Amino acid sequence: MEEKVVMNVGQFVAHRGYRSDYPENTLLAHQMAVEAGALFVETDIQMSADGVPVLYHDIDMLRLSGLQQRLDEFTAEQLKQVCVCEPERFGSRFEQEPLATLDAFVVWLADRPQVTAYIEIKPECRQGYGLNAVTQIMNRLRPVFAQVVIISFDLDSIGLARHIGAPRVGVVLSTWQTLQMSVVSQIQPDVFFCDAYLVPDDADLASIKTPFVIYEVSEFSKAEYWLSRGAAQVETYNIGTMLETLAKK
Structure with a gap:
């Protein structure tokens, strides 16, 4: 008889905040995720034209802001006038929702000591600004290092983050074979993030020393499945429904 998986709130990560119901990576999306009960959130970092880290996933702004431009064409001052409203999904409902800076997120996070944030540095940061981008991001995160x-x-970004003092770092796997790379062993990551589709059917996650976060998990039954296979956490856009279902178990 298969042993039932004991699940808890800390095993669920709010992917870009409460993305299913709110524009992703906004302070609103993160706040609503926490109000829904999330203890872990994940957010993405891009850089403005003048090298200021902001919460944003795509380098092209059409999907998130309805603009036919790249985010790195705008200065931080100009980005104050930009919304993150996801017009294709939400129409005009969130057209006043501002694009958040990493500094604003740090202030928000510091007021919520129970919350841990996974901060994803997008590859475009290093491509556009070199490894100095990592230093800029790290400097801003220092007040909340215990929470991030x-x-x-x-891998170069994560290696540098580890080298200059990040207390915890994680590698997002581009392929399953990334696990075998010598540079990954040198980094000694505290966590691996992995798309569910990349995990081999016979992989024993529990036997791997470093914990896994599996994404994107949209159904509660899939969360149960991945946790039963040895994942430490699952990442979901639909944090509210997931935690509501958990509470009823």
Whole structure:
């Protein structure tokens, strides 16, 4: 008989905040995720034209802001006038929702000591600004180091973050074979993030020393499945429904 998985709130990560119901990576999306009960959130970092870290996923702004431009064409001052409203999904409902800076997120996070944030440095940061981007991001995160884990697909960024003092770092796997890379062993990540589709059917996650966060998990039954396979956490856009279902178990 298969042993039932004991689940808890801390095993669920709000992917870009409460993305299913609110514009992703906004302070509103993160706040609503926490109000829904989330203890872990994940957010993405891009850089403005003048090198200021902001919460944003795509380098192109059409999907999130309805603009036919790249985010790195705008200065931080200009970005104050930009909304993150996801017009295709929400129409005009969130057209006043501002784009958040990393500094604003740090202030928000510091007021919520129970929350841990996975901070994903997008590869475009290093491509556009070199490894100095990592230093800029790290400097801003220092007041909340105890609450953050810095993650990225970009191994050079994570290696530098570890080297200059990030207390916790994670590698986002681009392929399953990334696990075998010598540079990953040198980094000694505290966590791996992995798309559910990349995990081999016979992989024993519990046997791997470093914990796994599996994304994107949209159904509660899938969360149960991945946790039963040894994942430490699952990442979901639909944090509210997930935690409501958990509470009824």
